[in-house]
Amino acid sequence: MTGSPARTLLLWCPDWPVLAAEIVDGVPATGPVAVLHANRVVACSERARAEGVRRGLRKREAQGRCPQLTVVEYDPGRDARAFEPVVAAVEELVAGVEVVRPGACAVAARGPSRYLGGEEAAAERIIEHVAQSCLVESQVGIADGVFAAGLAARGGRVVAPGGTPEFLAGLPVEALGRSALADLLRRLGVRTLGDFAALPAGDVLARFGFDGALAHRLAAGRDHRPLAVRQPPADLTVTAEHDEPIDRVDAAAFVARALAEQLHERLAGHGLACTRLGIEAVTEHGQELHRVWRHDGLLTAGAIADRVRWQLDGWLSGSNGRTGARPARPTSGIIRLRLIPDGVIAQAGLQAGLWGETGEERERAHRALNRVQGILGPEAVVTAVLGGGRSPADQVRLVPWGDERLPARPGPPADAGAGPAAGRGGIPPWPGRLPAPAPAVVLPSPLAATVHDAAGEAVVISARLAVSAPPARLVVGTGQPAEIVGWAGPWPVDERWWAPVEARRRARFQVSLADGAALLLAVEAGQWLVEAIYD
Amino acid sequence: MAGRMVVGSAALADLVRPASAPDPVGGHRVLPVAPELTGLLPNRGLRRGSTIAVAAGQPRRSGGTSLMLALLAEASRAGSWCAVVGVPTFGAGAAAELGIALDRLALVPDPGPEWATVVAALIDGVDVVVTTVPAAVSASVATRLAARARQRGSVLVPYGRWDGADVTLQVVRGVWEGLGQGRGRLRRREVTVSARGRGAAARPKEIKVWLPGDELTRVIPRSVPSTVRRPAASLALVGRG
Secondary structure, eight states: OOSOOOEEEEEEOTTHHHHHHHHHHOOOTTSOEEEEETTEEEEEOHHHHHTTOOTTOBHHHHHHHOTTOEEEEOOHHHHHHHHHHHHHHHHHHSSOEEEEETTEEEEESHHHHHHTTSHHHHHHHHHHHHHHHHOOOOEEEEEESHHHHHHHHHHTOBOOTTOHHHHHHTSBGGGGSOHHHHHHHHHTTOOBHHHHHHSOHHHHHHHHHHHHHHHHHHHTTOOOOOOOOOOOOOOOOEEEEEEEEEOSHHHHHHHHHHHHHHHHHHHHHTTEEESEEEEEEEETTOOEEEEEEEOSSOOOHHHHHHHHHHHHHHHHTSOOOSSSOOOOOOSSOEEEEEEEEOSEEEOOOOOOOTTSHHHHHHHHHHHHHHHHHHHHOGGGSEEEEEOOOSSTTTTEEEEETTSOOOOSSSOSOGGGGGOHHHHHTTOOOOTTOOOSSOOSEEEEEEEEEEEEETTSOBOOBOTTOOBSSOEEEEEETTSOOEEEEEEEEEEEEEEOTTSTTTOEEEEEEEEEETTSOEEEEEEETTEEEEEEEOO | OHHHHHHHHHHHHTTOOOTTSOOSGGGGGEEOOOGGGGGGSTTSSEETTOBEEEOOOSSSOOSHHHHHHHHHHHHHHTTOOEEEESOTTBOHHHHHHHTOOGGGEEEESOOGGGHHHHHHHHHHHOSEEEEEOOSOOOHHHHHHHHHHHHHHTOEEEEESOOTTOSEEEEEEEEEEEEEOBSOEEEEEEEEEEEEEESGGGOSOEEEEEESSOSSSOOBOOSSHHHHHHHHHHHHHHHHHO
16 A cells, blocks of 8 residues: 555557447448447447447437438457457566456556666557558557556656656546446536545445445555456467478377377476367478367377377378278478377366276277277277257267267267156157167168059059158168068158258158068158168 | 074175175176166166166167167266267267166267277276277177276176177067057057076066056056966955965
């Protein structure tokens, strides 16, 4: 409480919500623009102000004064997002920035003013740098304390050291930013901050409460609150540069292992762990390969090294991988390898099972499956996730082992595999879904079949779902005809008719054959298909 | 003294058991199976290290896959890790309905020419390994895989022809219920499963189960009236005489 408040430099961008709307949404701030919150104007552009639009006006009133007014809804997230580059630009010049609110940020003035040669020079330099790097106009005010600096920034003033009380004394009480208090003070005959500061502090506390007492301190220029400096996010990326290009997978894997250890150490040093990892490799000729790997558990150093190896294996040798999309072979060796941790979360430590065994078995199984992935490629080991859908094939999504288990379509909860009871509750309605039991054999691509009636004629389903005759014999592909002893259907499914490319109209049948087999058949565009077998 | 002997033997009766009964102490060596299938297996479960084959059966398949899934279900639910190799047509919906935990089930749909290496790697870390048997598997490879499973304590479930399995389960017959002429839907299937094997499982067994059943798979009681009523009838005869 002793001594004068810290010298503070405050950078203020006038009409920030309007500027943010221009930066993010592309609303031109040179035209008449007003940002509204709860039907009241919270900010407006220069043109709009010239037309008589003011803060606090209703929408109708503002539009009455300025008929061509562009109205933008207030979005604090947009304001904060757009302000981030400005803060970053200020941080390039000075350390320890506090974001007072989107559109205003404060720094301690002592360091930059000595470093950049005086307070005015520092202010000019910062304004220029922000204007050049973000194309944003701003003003700087320097005074003792954040509150006074904020008011000084409105006029772009540098208040001399120790002159803050005099500077504040001439300002109206509305400058406190407390409209109810300002209204009351005005009615009591207190019109300026100087008048307010002259009141005895004890009486102000008794009459106006704690907030009033705080406002009184601010008005008197005794703003002792230190800056709440933001911590810039730590840079967790690790990079390995090589003068000699790497063109062999084992050499790259060796580098990757060391790099993974380094990343792991850095993450652990910050108490973090990552769930997504970007691996970026750059060749001598400037080709880049970037891939993001997801991981449901936490990526250990070994797991990171594995993923780097898989990715580079597919790229460098051009042989691995059973999936189609494969990048072309690079024309030169890799000179830079970079690991970018993406989904970073605070690590709470590895939770072992209650008796230690669950974790151990899980480890063992993961090791074995990772090894198989090493043999066959990452996409060769998959795990099934049940989701929503109408056909048995739609309901299942196969995700590579280790990736996040997300269903393709919203369906039953993720733990539906835990038991038959879990699979039945909480399923979104998929009308036309097949009833349980589900077929045990789902053919990845349906087999063509023909179905005949007792007279040997092909069974036809009309557009109105009329069956021409009861099906009696089934021929799958070019096989032997089998007798149909029971059948049910047609169960129509008309999916995605609004998207002509994906539209699918089918009628499904269940049939049981004389030899005990049961099949799921579908008719699509007159063609019979075997979709699944109830094996 | 004699009284004490009697009390002692009565107390021992709980502790002593016939050698053929399952071993409760080594219970963790046996993974559980659904109660209706326990009768088919020599240890009333999947003994770790054993090879339990599921024969693919007739050309038109009827029940083999469901039997394989039913065999896994209880172990998977109890927390075991399972892997299925070489089944690209795996019906995950049916597996979940039978109670298999899909997040502990890994699928290798297409192992390719590396089949033996993949299966061996899985045996090292996964409790139950189900695998289809490629046509050209030499006897020595099969023996080595079975030996590896025995050593690592995994259960190897070959799905197809496999000589030298401890038990071979086979679906003899499957009959679906619930489907009429143009109406109804598939509801449940009566499956006759036979078990042949070596050692303790040498005597062929055959049971009938609902697979899949309406709610849960159940053993179909065999000729209920004759087995239950006969003791009552003989008692009545004794009373009259």
